[in-house]
């Protein structure tokens with residue numbers, strides 16, 4: 081890479097820890113409308129290390145996909161990054177030229193999406209599509225292209241790959257199409273894979289196969305994976321760390337096992353409770369009050385209108401007046417809530433969620 085990216089703007093910023101591949105610092109993203117602007121992501125910080133899977137979870141509209149697109153600077157035209165830093169191995173992604181970005185995308189950071197059949201070109205054989213991806217990133221000698229495409233397809237578990245190269249997307253099942261997308265993504269030998277809801281469109285048995293494939297590729301290639309999902313059972317099965325987003329901000333982050341076992345932020349607690357699908361004593365399922373428009377909500381905690389802790393314990397003045405910072409409450413775990421006691425605000429813990 082490093083030759084291509086070594087002259088990236090401003091060269092390097094402050095050194096991140098050695099194994100950190102992607103270091104996102106205080107990212108802010110806005111969408112421009114007719115005479116208006118809307119904050120989509122605010123003050124988002126996240127690190128991705130080699131060989132780990134970090135899950136980004138949150139309800140629809142919380143900003144997961146826009147975070148993923150921002151990391152590769154692939155947002156729609158009306159959306160712009162207005163603050164913060166994105167560092168890939170210390171190189172400033174926001175300062176990269178178009179050529180450097182083209183090299184970064186696919187060559188260092190690859191992406192797969194939900195609905196793989198829709199992402200494949202219906203008019204081109206899948207072997208050709210994987211070969212195009214390979215050609216873009218690796219420039220192999222012509223004689224070896226077919227052999228390398230077959231190997232890439234075999235590596236992602238496609239049976240009879242030498243025959244499958246001649247298939248069109250409509251001839252593949254959803255699971256097979258996702259494997260083809262994965263083969264194309266791996267053709268550039270990236271260090272980071274962003275997987276945006278890669279199993280959402282698949283039936284449950286195929287979901288498990290694709291998650292196993294993701295896990296195998298991570299181990300084999302020491303890949304860092306940012307896995308976007310709203311399914312906590314997937315987080316529990318496969319993720320090392322989890323970051324929970326609400327209204328464009330991370331509200332809780334830490335090791336997946338710890339956060340799922342004992343979530344502290346009331347929104348994470350609600351997500352976990354909803355995912356259990358367990359009726360209460362009256363036979364009713366738990367649910368949160370419906371979402372309101374909370375972007376650009378002004379002062380105070382964005383989750384306050386839906387917060388079960390505030391509903392039970394009464395709304396505290398600081399919840400209404402000031403958005404809490406993301407603060408460490410336990411080794412490696414952070415939460416953005418006045419009611420979670422931590423070293424930054426131990427005295428505010430009137431509605432302790434712990």
Ligand SMILES: Nc1ncnc2c1ncn2[C@@H]1O[C@H](COP(=O)(O)OP(=O)(O)OP(=O)(O)O)[C@@H](O)[C@H]1O
Nearest residue numbers: 111120139140141142143144145146147156158159
């Ligand atoms: N092109 C756009 N212009 C303006 N606002 C946008 C645009 N795309 C997305 N948004 C807004 O940005 C916010 C975050 O959207 P995003 O797609 O990242 O959410 P998400 O968490 O990935 O949701 P889902 O799980 O449904 O995919 C939403 O409020 C959405 O309406």
